[in-house]
Amino acid sequence: MKRNTPAAAGSVSSLLLLAKLAAHRRQPLVLVTFLIFVAFVAVTLFRRHYSANNYNDVRRAILLCEHNQENLQQFSDIAYKQVGLHPVLVEPKVLGLVLSLEKTREDYVANQTRQYGKPKIDEQDGSKVLTWQRVTEADKVLAAEPGAAAGNEETGTAVKSVVVDFSLPLTVFGDARVVCNQWRTSFVIFYKDGLVLKNGTKLPKMSWQIADLVEKMQAAGFTVAAFEGDDPRLTSASAGVRLHAADPLVLHLRFFRGKHNIYVTVLYERAEANVYWHSPMVATNGSKSPVHFGFHAGIFRRFDTRQVHLDFGTPLLVPNDTQQFLSDFPSSRFIECNIGRAQHFFQAYPPNLDGGGGAAFVVNATKVLRFGRSVLDELDIPFWISSGTCLGWFRQCSIIPHSKDVDFGIFIKDFNEDIVMHMLLKGFKLKHRFGKESDSLELSFVLDDIKLDFFFFYEEEGYMWNGGTQARTGKKFKYIFPKFSLCWTEFVGLRVRVPCQTQSYIEANYGLMWDTPVKQWDWKGSPPNVRENGKWDEAELSKVVQVY
Numbered sequence: 376m377k378r379n380t381p382a383a384a385g386s387v388s389s390l391l392l393l394a395k396l397a398a399h400r401r402q403p404l405v406l407v408t409f410l411i412f413v414a415f416v417a418v419t420l421f422r423r424h425y426s427a428n429n430y431n432d433v434r435r436a437i438l439l440c441e442h443n444q445e446n447l448q449q450f451s452d453i454a455y456k457q458v459g460l461h462p463v464l465v466e467p468k469v470l471g472l473v474l475s476l477e478k479t480r481e482d483y484v485a486n487q488t489r490q491y492g493k494p495k496i497d498e499q500d501g502s503k504v505l506t507w508q509r510v511t512e513a514d515k516v517l518a519a520e521p522g523a524a525a526g527n528e529e530t531g532t533a534v535k536s537v538v539v540d541f542s543l544p545l546t547v548f549g550d551a552r553v554v555c556n557q558w559r560t561s562f563v564i565f566y567k568d569g570l571v572l573k574n575g576t577k578l579p580k581m582s583w584q585i586a587d588l589v590e591k592m593q594a595a596g597f598t599v600a601a602f603e604g605d606d607p608r609l610t611s612a613s614a615g616v617r618l619h620a621a622d623p624l625v626l627h628l629r630f631f632r633g634k635h636n637i638y639v640t641v642l643y644e645r646a647e648a649n650v651y652w653h654s655p656m657v658a659t660n661g662s663k664s665p666v667h668f669g670f671h672a673g674i675f676r677r678f679d680t681r682q683v684h685l686d687f688g689t690p691l692l693v694p695n696d697t698q699q700f701l702s703d704f705p706s707s708r709f710i711e712c713n714i715g716r717a718q719h720f721f722q723a724y725p726p727n728l729d730g731g732g733g734a735a736f737v738v739n740a741t742k743v744l745r746f747g748r749s750v751l752d753e754l755d756i757p758f759w760i761s762s763g764t765c766l767g768w769f770r771q772c773s774i775i776p777h778s779k780d781v782d783f784g785i786f787i788k789d790f791n792e793d794i795v796m797h798m799l800l801k802g803f804k805l806k807h808r809f810g811k812e813s814d815s816l817e818l819s820f821v822l823d824d825i826k827l828d829f830f831f832f833y834e835e836e837g838y839m840w841n842g843g844t845q846a847r848t849g850k851k852f853k854y855i856f857p858k859f860s861l862c863w864t865e866f867v868g869l870r871v872r873v874p875c876q877t878q879s880y881i882e883a884n885y886g887l888m889w890d891t892p893v894k895q896w897d898w899k900g901s902p903p904n905v906r907e908n909g910k911w912d913e914a915e916l917s918k919v920v921q922v923y
Contacts, residue, residue, distance in 0.1 A: 443635050446597075447560060450630065450637050451691055453591045458584050462562035462639055463680050463692045465668050467704055469560060470697050473683055559636040561668035565651060565677065566643050585625055585641070592630050597637075602627040604654055607711060608645050626654040627669060640669045646865040649677040652709060673707040674863045674870060708862045710875065712772040720771045724892055733776030736825070740774050741867045743781050743825045748871065750797045751783070756790075758783045759861055759872040761830055762884060768866050769877050770890055777894055780826035784841070787816065787831045794818065794829070803827065807846065808921040815842025815851055815908070815919075834858070842908065845899060846920050851908040852899055856883045 454460045464470065487507050488494065494505040566581050589599050603623040628639040642651035656669040679695035694700035727733065744764070751758050760768060761784035767775040790812055795805060803820040810816040810831075818829040830841040839859070843852040859874040866873075874880040881889050883904045899905060911919050 443560070446630075446632055446635050446637060447691070449595055450592070453595065454588055455690075457591060458588045460564055460581075460584050460588060461680070461692055462564050463694065464560070464683075465563050465640075465694070465700070465704075466559070466561040467667055467701060470693060470701055473693060474697055474701075559638055559667075561638045561640065563640045563642050563653070563668075566641050582625070585628070588639075589628065597630040597632045600629040600631070601625060602629070602654075602656065606643075607652075608643070624654075627656050638669060642675070646674075646868060646870045650870050651675050651677055652865075668704075672709040672711065674709040675703065675707055706861065708875065710862045710864050710873065710877070712768060712864060712866070714772065716770065717772040720890065726776065736778075737774045737776055739823045739825045740778075740781050741869075743822050743827050744867065744871075745869060746801050746803070746822060747781070747783060747798075747820075747827050748869065750794070750801050751785075754791050754793060754797060756785060756794070757861065757872065758785045758829075759874060760784075760866060762828070765873055765877070766881055766885060766889060768864065768873060769881050772866075774867060775892075777892075780828055782828050782830065784830050784832055787812065787833050790816065790831060805923050807923060809844035809846070810842055810851075810919055811915075815844060815853075817842065817844065832856075843899065843905075844911070844920060846922055849911040849913075849916055849920060850899075851910060853906045853908040854884070854902060855904045855906060856880060 451462075454462050484494075484505060487505075491507040494507045496505055564581075564585075568579070568581075589601065593599050602625075604626050606624050624643065625641055627641070630637040630639070638656070640653045640656070642653050644650065645652045652674045653669065653672060655672045678700060680692040681695045682690040683693050684690050744760075748758075759765070760782065762782035763775055763778045763780070764782045767773055767778065795808075795818070798820050799805065801822075803822045806819040806821050806826060808818055816831040818831075820827045820829075832839050832841045837858070839856045840853050841856075843854065844850070845852070857876065857879050859876045859880055861872045862875040863870060864873050865871075884902050886903045893901075
């Protein structure tokens, strides 16, 4: 049985005494004293409890940090030195700490340089060491005394050095505890094609290296789990079938030892050169793993790397522009076109590309999409495929052959007046400009007889909308959509964005029968989400309805 300490017992006795006095005498002064005393005891006990817990948290953090570092050091030694792989650290919280420590160090270096001039830079075990020479007033007095041994022969002043090691300690208190208390550290590997000769047989080099990494990590005492899956690049989107059989891809590796997980995600090139994709992490029981990096499928442009030296000595690679990587990470989610749904659609409605010029339209529409994307990418304007173009991706993983245009969605906050000029320079012609930046803006361009519409979306509380204008009457229309975020996908061999909540987006625009082809479509009457939105004032018609 746990006994109360004398201090705790005394506090309880005092509380009971004051409570009785307050109850029997009902004197305001006693009651106030009682309440103050209760508050004091509560605060004292909380501080003791918090201090003990805080101490224990720090102690656990240090022990876990030491263990994590031991695991990371062994992993990096095996991967870099023994196997020849180059895993890149991508765990967002760890990268955030690296940036924080680098910023602190840079500020200190700048301050020292302002005071003492440029430092001497040496290399020690691959890490930079900076040395400043500085002289204090006490040094000058000491050096001026007769028989002073230390000092500069020319000036007679003592010289002292300040050394800054450029390694990044992860065992410091503060933000480092966030890292040390994490149960995982995530890395990525860029998969490269190539063969290597092993025992007289040519094998894919990286597949052999990954197998070697697994074997050596197991020998080092790690529990290893490998996650494999089909290669989505070997599936025909238009036919919804596998092109040919192939071995499954190694998608993720998990190395586990002593409550610490090291996840390695393999990035594969797809869609375009230097664009790399990874699958979502799926646990062996079929449920998604709660790792931060890899919880969803993602896609990245290939990035350069740089070394950082952590306090266990072994260098690790991180994205060269670490801040840019952390900015891009939240919007890197990738969603695959549903091949099964596309296959079902084509079985019910076999494609007839030769009828009505469908094949030529698909070729030209793909060119228009690619050219329009290049303009918006140059201007750093995010966009997504919208309306009928988005329906084609969602329903059949391809451009709808009987559609008449290509549709982009853009948030109005990203509008840039330079769009028109850059589109003209790319070879487009401006067909019309409806609305204004504050209301129902819409731009339409033409290239190779294919129209490209830019619909600008406005955000309200609870929904989003884009506008439409009837040029002949000046009538305004509003198309209502549930709120959505943006994801990446692959469409006609290009990396483009779509609404992550695609089905609700499609159903808003096309209703529950979106999976049935409709060749007659009235833009101001057919969509279930269209609403009449008044009429433009006669005085501004010439500005808000411009047809070329």
